[in-house]
Amino acid sequence: MRKLKWILGLVLVLVAMAVFFTLRTPGHLYVNSGEFTDCPARPSCVSSMATDGTHGIAPLRARGDVTATMSMMARHLSSLPGASIEHLGPGYLHVVFVSPKMRFHDDLELLVGDGQMINVRSISRFGYRDFGVNRDRVEALRAWLDEEQSRPDWEQPER
Template sequence: MQQSRSQHSPPCATKPGVSKRRVTKRALLYGAGLAILLGVSACAAGQGESSPTTGTFDPQSGRFAPCPDSPNCVSTQATDAEHGIDPYTFTGDAAAAKSALLAVINAMPRTKIVAETDDYLHVEFRSRIFRFVDDVEFFIDDGDKTVQFRSASRLGYSDMGVNRKRMEGIRAKFEAR
């Protein structure tokens, strides 16, 4: 009596009709993707450790450092369309404006106040998944009744508009108070 081929063949890890070469290629692609994901995660985890304790604002001149050439920064003091954004406006005194601004910021997730004076705030915002840090500085200018700010990503080239969207969201909540 002859036994069927399947009884003598060792079990195969692949589905019928799928070559081992195709399975190996798929495994390599998954492995490469995992390595990239782990690398990005390691960078994101390590970036919080080198957190700057001071921002880019110079109180003597009332100026922030310019945005870099990359599109991951917005500033009320930038003159180009890619980085420029209008300051927030307020009525009343600077202390009330700062209090309203802090209320908006403190209601937002993953924020940390790094530095604070009577007319200045430096805040860290962390992204939800990879915990990328964006540094945001605010200068409350009582003379002009404006809040000047600079928001910049610490890592990467493009933030896909995240800094601008965040700052416009803060504007809407701040100016509604």
Template structure:
């Protein structure tokens, strides 16, 4: 039992130390196909930013509500223009870091797996689901 817990906890990995926003930019995606970002040029990793829903402050509040309602998601960092959440997979508890940089015109996004090479499209699907939820009326 203890060995199983150790193995499962190892799947979460440690958060990268380079996450966050710096001068209006989120951390670039690694070369591996387990990351999507609205701030990359690579077609396979590029995803459109999220549209604001009302003001930046209203959008931020809506994103916080949405994240609090997402299964296996935990908001771990926030300030006036930045949010970061950790999403855990259902079975092995792999952790993905999801970031939002809320600007005056739109929300830059980045979603990346901490471990592994491929994410089988999970990060892209997650951002598209969050986009849909954000666009819905509260």
């Protein structure tokens, strides 16, 4: 009986930790820190600022007005299941994705860089591995953006 109570207590503590880490907005986000921070050592993060193979991913490229492109991406991302726009400001976009089954939260940040470059960072709030979910999310956004920008009628997205 005592062992069962100990195991139950441990499970409750782990669940409470998962909820705490998943629901609160992390302080390392650009909107809070003013810096586009590096990925932590765990593999559940990708960033265009990272130089290592585990975390590194190419930045996105805008064709035309980068501000209008950011607005267009915000509209697209907000239409995806489990996505919600948390911050949209000049040159910055923060989207939170909630997984359907386990309700895990991932943060996607887009930050306008030099010229037509858009830096990207996608990170899981909880857990060590993400099984490539964040990398796949960024690559799906890249494919969508490339397809939109390759249309013959592409000039400038609507603001």
